[in-house]
Amino acid sequence: MEVEARLRKIFSGAKIDLLLIKNGSEQDPNFKYLTGFTSGTFEDNFLIASRKKVSVLTSELEYETALSQAKEGIEVVNVLGSKKNFKKAISVIKGKSIGVNGNFLSFNDYNKIKKFKPSKIIDISKNLTKARLVKSEEEIANIRRAVSITKFAIMEVQKSIKAGMTELEVAAQVDFVMKSLGASGNSFDTIVAFGKNTALPHHMPDQTRLNDGDLVLIDTGAKYNNYCADITRTFVYGKSNKRAEEMIKFVKSVQLMAIHMLKPGVDAYIVGKKVKKYIDSYKGGIYKGKFIHALGHGIGLEAHDASVFGDTPYRKIKKGMTLAVEPGIYFVGFGGVRIEDDVLIDKNGAIVL
Template identity: 40%
Template sequence: MDYKKIFDYTRRADAIIIFNGGEESIDKTFFYLTGARSGIFENSALIVTRDSIKIVTSKLEESAASETGIETLIFNKRSEMEDIIRNETKNFDSIGINYSSMTLSLYRDLMRMIPDKDFIDVSESILEARKIKEPEELEKIKNAAKIASDALQDAIKKIKEGITESELASEVAYSMMKLGATGPSFNTIVAFGKNSAIPHYSPGNKRLRPGDFVLIDYGALYNRYCSDVTRTMVFGRASQEQRDIYETVKEAQQKSMDAIKAGKNGRDIDAIARSIIDEKYPGKFIHSLGHGVGMDVHDHPALSPSYDFILKRNMVVTVEPGIYIPETGGVRIEDDVIVTDSGHTRITTAPRDLIEL
C-alpha cells in the first residue's frame, strides 16, 4: 500500500500517528498501511510521514512486523515505546490522529507523551484514501467474495427440517473457512420464517419448518478484507406471496445495479430500487441500498437516500434491497460490486434466482 496516499487528502499534518491500544481498540488503518498479514499489534504505533513509515511495536510482534518489510522499532517495556515516539516526532509540530478510531484514554496517553504537538483530526482523510481500492486490495476482496459465494452451495446441503438458525450459521462459517477464509467477516445472520423480517437479526434456536423463508447474510474475511452477501430461500414450495416479494426485490436489485458506474450519485441509485419496491410494498424497504466494503464490512456510506455520494472507479459497494413484513418474513438479496468507469463488475456469484429447498 502506498502510505503517501493519505497525504493527498491532508495538507496540514507533518506526520500521522496510528496508535493502537488493547484488542478492542486496534485501528484497522494500521493494517491498511502496513499490509501486515499476521499479528494483532496491541499497544503498537505507526509513524507515517510523506517520506517514511515506521512500525513501533514490542518483541511479541517482531516477527509479524518483519514480514512487512517496513522499518520496525522494537521496545521491551512501555517507557521505551514512549521514548521512541517522542524521539521520532521531535522535529514535527503538527501530528495527524485518526480520531474516529481512537479512544479517549489513548488520546490522553498521546497528549502526555508529546504534549507540545498540535493534534489534527485526519480521520476523514484516511476514510477518503480507503474508499478507493488499490489493485492488491481488489484481489483480496475478490477472493473473499469468491469464498463466500462458493460456501453457500456447501452450506445449502446441510439445510434440513429441524435444523436451528444457530446450527446453520455455524455451517456457513465452517464452509467459508474450509474454502480459505480467515473467518467470517461479521457474525453470520440466519433467520427463519418471520424472523427474516428483522434485518439485523441474531440467530437463535428456532427450528426450520416447511414454508419458512431462509435468509442468510454472511461474508468471508480473507487477508483482513471482507465480503458481504445475502441470499433468501424458501424451505419447500414458495407461496405466491413469497414469490412476489422475492421477484420484486430481485428486480429492484438488478435495475439499481445496472445504473451503477463512476460519476453516478449513490442517492440516485438507491432511488431506483426504492421506487420499484414502494410501488408494491410501500414503506417496507427500511434501510439504505448499500455501503462500501473493504477492511471493514461497513467501510463507508455509499448508496443511501440521505447521503450525497459520488461513486468513483475502484470503489467496492454492496447492492442489497429488501422487503420486510412483520409476522410474514423478509427478503434481501445482496451482492458486492466493483465500480468501473463504464458500469460495474459483480464479484459475488451465488445464484440469484429463487431457490426452493
C-alpha cells in the same frame, strides 16, 4: 503493496506532519491498510507514518511476526517493553501536527498522545476513508476471493440444510465451510434467520428451528488477506410459499435495476433515493415503507468500508470502488427478503464479483 502510494493518498490535502494510528484491543483498519499485515494481533501497538515511511512500534510479543511481514517502506521497532525506548521512539511527534483516526481512537488514548506534546492533533478520518475508497488491483483480487469463498459456502449450506435445524447450526456450518475454503475469518458475525425472524434485518441466530415453507435469510462474509465480502441470500425452504417467492423475485429485480444504475460519476445517494421511490410506488404501494435501510455501502478492509449510499462526502461513484448492493423489504410478523452482492465499478459500470 506500495506503501508510498498509499501514504500519498492519505497525506493529500491533510495539513499534518505525521500520521499516528493507535490500535486498541482490535486493529484500526488503517493499520492494516498501511502495513498489509495478515498475521498478529498488534493489540495497543502504534503506527507512526511520514509521507515516505511507516514505523510500527511493537513489543517483543509481536516483533518477529511484524518483521517477517514488513515490506519496503515499513520499519518495525521493538520498544513497547521499555518505557525509556518507547518515549524516545514516540518523541518524534513533539511539536508536530499529528493526524489521527477520530473514528477509532479512544478518548483515553487521545489524552495519552497529548502528553507527548504534539503541536496539534487533527482528526483526518475523512482523509483515511477517502484514501481507501478506490481499490488497487491487489485489493480487488483479495475482495474477489473473499466473495467467491462466501458465495460457495452459502450454496453448499443451502443444499445441506434440513427441517428441524436451528439458525445457530446453519450459521456454524456457513462459518466452517468458509474457513475450510481459506477464509481467515468472518467479516462480521454470520446472520441466519428463519421465518418471521427474516423481517429483522440484523437478527442474530438463535435456537429457532427450520420449518417446511420458511423463508431463510443468510447474510455473511468471508475475510481474505484482511479484505471483506458481504453477501446475502434469501430463499424458501421446502414447500412453495407464493407470497415469499413473489417478494424474492421483486427484490432481485430491484437489485439488478440498482446495479445497472451504478457508473463512474453517478451520485450513489441519489441512486438509493430512486430505488426507494420505486419500491414505495410498486403496484400501488404494496411495499411502501418496507425498505428500511440504505441501498448499500462500501466494502473493503471493513464490511462497511464507507457510507457511499448515504448523504456523505463519499457518495460520488468512482472507477475502482467496491460496493455492496442490498435492497430489501420487511414485513414484521411474516418475514423479509434481502439480496446482497458485492460489485466493482469499472469505466462502464458495475461488475458483480
